[in-house]
Amino acid sequence: MLKRAALYIRVSTDQQAKHGDSLDAQIATLKDYVSTQDNLTIIDTYIDDGISGQKLYRDEFQRLLEDIKKNRIDIILFTKLDRWFRNLRHYLNIQEILDNSGVTWLAVSQPFFNTDTAYGRSFVNQSMSFAELEAQMASERIKAVFENKIRKGEVVTGSVPFGYKICDKKLIPNENAPIAKDIFKHYSIHNSIRLTVEYLFNEYDITRSSRTIKHMLRNRKYIGEVSGNKNYCPPIVDKETFEKVQNLLDKNISSIAKRTYIFSGLVVCSCCGKKMTGRYRKRKYIKKDGTVMYYTKKVYRCNGNTYKRNKCPNKINIAEEILEEYLLNNIKADAENFEAKQKKIAVSAPEKNNNSKILKKIERLKKAYLNEVISLDEYKKDRKELEQMMIQVKPKETIVFKSNWFNKNIESTYRDFDEEEKRFVWRSVLKNLIVDPHSKITINFLTKN
CATH class of the missing domain: 3.90.1750.20 (Putative Large Serine Recombinase; Chain B, Domain 2)
Incomplete structure (x- = not known):
């Protein structure tokens, strides 16, 4: 009877590649082994590149666990035990899942490892303990070398500060x-x-x-x-x-x-094509009674004005409020044209895709915790990191549909938005705003026919 084999490959450092543990070397070793076995067929290959064996949350490893739970795998093949795990607690947690699923494993370059007997399991556990100790000692040795170099005033990286x-x-x-x-x-x-x-x-x-x-x-x-x-x-x-x-x-x-420029990345100079970036300008005025007052306003200025040579002739500083009013007036005129298309605009595809990937990772992380593969502290730590990755995407998903703002009452609805919401609204419909030296504004809509 054919056994369904999963090939698991992991490389965490360039140093491992030098010792024959490169991805290509591991794949070749595993495939050569399978070719000599009449009862094995390769179901899938799982590759974690640049991931430490001390870490449990590896993307491909988590995918492997999912396939085990779906009963797609009978045996897992890897070259050496340290390609599988270097952390004893993680290993034991995963081994319990494998036992419950009827899945076995084999380190093809170390066939003396087995889990069929009490002695074999004890030998594996001892080896895992030594592997974990070796990894920790290697980390401490590297840290000690760096600290010693720093104490002696020696450079520890190739990065040299200017000067x-x-x-x-x-x-x-x-x-x-x-x-x-x-x-x-x-x-x-x-x-x-x-x-x-x-x-x-x-x-x-x-x-x-x-x-x-x-x-x-x-x-x-x-x-x-x-x-x-x-x-x-x-x-x-x-x-x-x-x-x-x-x-x-x-x-x-x-x-x-505290500053939010609602047209950040959208305003373009008509002369040189460079972005016009936002900044605050401080101005003073004198009241009739002689009192001197100061006020600030947000303006956009061409980046081509930064340097003396090849300086852009567009010296205008266009106020953010002028751009807002111009857009509101022009969009109102074309509201019927844009309404149907605007309803279809949500989050940009890359953001949506990224969010979906992160949510899947969180779900896999949750399953790892519920299956007691990782501890509560590890779950909280990794989940917090993943949620931080979503922080820039998630708020944007609800802004446009929050009020269905693009309608005949666009102006009054728009006035209720905060700065960040305004910024997302314009990024949803605008490709760019082109401004010339005479303050003439050309609007390019994403939804333009």
Whole structure:
């Protein structure tokens, strides 16, 4: 009678590949074994690439468990026991599921492992304990090596901060160190990542993204410190300037977090085709009684204005409220055209697909917990991580259908939305808004015929 065999393959590191445990090597070994057995037929192959044997929640492994519960598998084949598990508790939990389902396993390169006898089971358990201990010791050895290198001031990664170079395994300032110092000084004075990016390009002809500059400004190596060594490398920036920069960045985080630009990513310059990004502009006006008042408003400005050379001629700062009013007026005129199509617009396909995948993972995780494969703490931890992945998608799913906003009363309905809801509404119907230097706005709808 033919047995239905599942091939399970796992590789977690490049180092394992060097020792003959690459994916291709494992697949070849398992298929060669099956070819010598008259009573085996391969049902499916399950591959977990880049996953540690210490972890139970592996996508392909969870799919394998589902197929076991569906009675699709009689035997699981893997090359070595450590490809299956390195955690004894996880192994025992899964073994109980296999026993209840009548499924056996075989490590084809280690046929001396078996679970048919009490001695065999004891031998497997002892081997699993040693494998788990070995994995933990390897992790501790790597950590100890890194800590020792840090204590000695040696580089532990290939990433070198701008303004430094590696010499004799240590970081030392290079010819760009004065520029790095100037970046910190400029930000400490102007408190603006954007202006610092512009300054770096215009003054030194060096292009860096805002994200890169922000990461650089947070890097404590510039004052010679890393976790575990306060004298890791020669400092480029003095501590007073560095701490001032940290305080400014911290204040800006809370400030920026409150800002929502409802047309973010949608406004495009007609001259150069670059995005027009949102920012706040502060303005003052003087009342009739002489009182000076200040107000801020959100505007969109072409990114092509960032640099002095090849500067975009479109210098307009168009207010967000102008874009809103223009859109509301124009959409009202075409409401009947768009109403039927708008009802069909929900969440974009990628978001919907991603959500579906995450929900399936949560469901598999729940089953793993109910089957006592994982502990309650592991279930809570992994579920929290998966739910965090949904945080940006889930709120959007209910916004459009919350009020069926696209109708003849669009304006009054729209006014009830908060900023995030407004943002999603426009992203649901707009491809982009093209703005020229004279504030002429061209609307491109996603639902345009």
